[in-house]
Amino acid sequence: MAAPEQPPPDGSKPLSALLNGIAQAAYYGNADITEELLHGQLYPEAAPEEFRALRAKMGGLLQSIASADMDLNQLEAFLTAQTKKPGGITAEQAAVIAKFWKNHRAKVHESLVSRSRWDNVLRSLSWRVDLKAQHRHLQQINTTPVAIVEMELGKNGQESELLCLEFDEAKLSQLLQKLSEAEQSMAALTQSTQ
Template sequence: MADSRRCYAALLNGLARRNYFGEKELSNGVLKEQIYPKLSDEEFEHLVTKCTALIKSMVAVDMDFNQLEAFLTSQIKKADSGMNEERANAVRKFWKNQRNKIHDVQVQQTQWNSCLKQMSWRIDLKSQARHIEQIDKPTAIVELMVSSNSQTTDDESKKAKVFHFEMDDKKLDQVLSNLHEIKEQISNHSQQ
């Protein structure tokens, strides 16, 4: 049967690869030829429309598996949805394998600014300077790795830039306090 679970899963994966992972060469013609060669063009276009809407619905709310089950149950009960248990199983497997990947791509596409990839620091003890013989003051040497997240494909723009700088103990305390506040805010928002 042309509409087997395997073919339906292949169509879902093909649409995800085209719509979310940038594989534009996977046109409807290519997908039809490789997955559903016996369907008419009209039937295939209708199936692609249904599958695209299905994937968009799941992606829009980043459905967890409980939400997915409720969604698929409602789709199976709808007479005009074309969803049956065999297709629902294909959707479950597809979503299990692709959910995090699609989510990561969506997040990446919505970031316009540079982002902090890594932060490391260490404490050094300054022992002398050009004009002062003995200082004995602690300083923090900080290294930030920032990557550009521009939407271009230029490899140069995707490379991470590394920034080095020093801070005295007062400035370090202030930065650590700010980082602690950021951590608390993230924890508060992620628990809601």
């Protein structure tokens, strides 16, 4: 069972460890980090209802910060607003949250992005054009070039699949035309929404 990483040695130690524990459970997939474990290790003197309220408040703040993928300026404005609202957080708690987010933003963001994918992703793409360069009969040389496209597709944590497509000149022209039409449609949609 992995415990939350050790926080800095100051008065903010339990809160920093709580934030790390929440992140471990919510974003990093560590099922060993439970509310009971956090309560027992970090706030054993607190009543269960008091700890549950603190955990819910910090979890909600962390969820808001993570779902907006706040940069440091947005975070500062958000935390300042939280310190001024009734029942909000203290300035010390805001400082601990800011430090935590500065250190964990990229990892939390990466976790959220990977969990939001439910389909295969394109891992690599390569292509080439094959031509006959030599043949017994001169009239068969350089006829019908073939474009070969290889795509590596896969989901996180799974083995990739290789998809190989062959196109003759006519099929490649049709594909390029369809891609051009799709590009024009997307451009028209983005211009109409601006």
